Amino acid sequence: DGGITQSPKYLFRKEGQNVTLSCEQNLNHDAMYWYRQDPGQGLRLIYYSQIVNDFQKGDIAEGYSVSREKKESFPLTVTSAQKNPTAFYLCASSIGGITGELFFGEGSRLTVL
């Protein structure tokens, strides 16, 4: 089955630690995205990548980093510089271009203790 796999589903972090969220897709999509979802707010774009070895900051990139070494993979690192990291993180992909339908993974919930 084609789709987007995010792991882990739940993650707990102590303050000051970096954590990495995994996102893998087998849809052969060029574009991949990371969103953050907080209660009562719409999804906010953290980073996106249109193609391998290239990525751009979204609206709330501070305290986050990404890499895109393979077409299938777009991991997100939440660094200790992120002041309020507790949130639900969603990875998405699209075929790219102006007709791109977005597809999402099941999400990862990060809680900072």
Added chain:
Amino acid sequence: KQEVTQIPAALSVPEGENLVLNCSFTDSAIYNLQWFRQDPGKGLTSLLLIQSSQREQTSGRLNASLDKSSGRSTLYIAASQPGDSATYLCAVDSGTYKYIFGTGTRLKVLA
């Protein structure tokens, strides 16, 4: 700057009722508008994608319309069922890879 609004924030209806969810956007220069469903604690499931040249799309009991000139889209759900209970989100793509999301309408269909 594109802004997307969904009203109402929450809606409860009895089973079997037909209903309409609304999505408004401020900049009519869009490429796509997409409707999603989100169950609690889950990711988003794509329901319908309307490209800018289209007026509507249909899938089963769902029908989505798009009026770019007025900055509005509606999602029509026919003969609602308890299984339709979820949060429905719309997102607008202005061609910059930066999809802008509304905050959603939380729907509860009562049996």
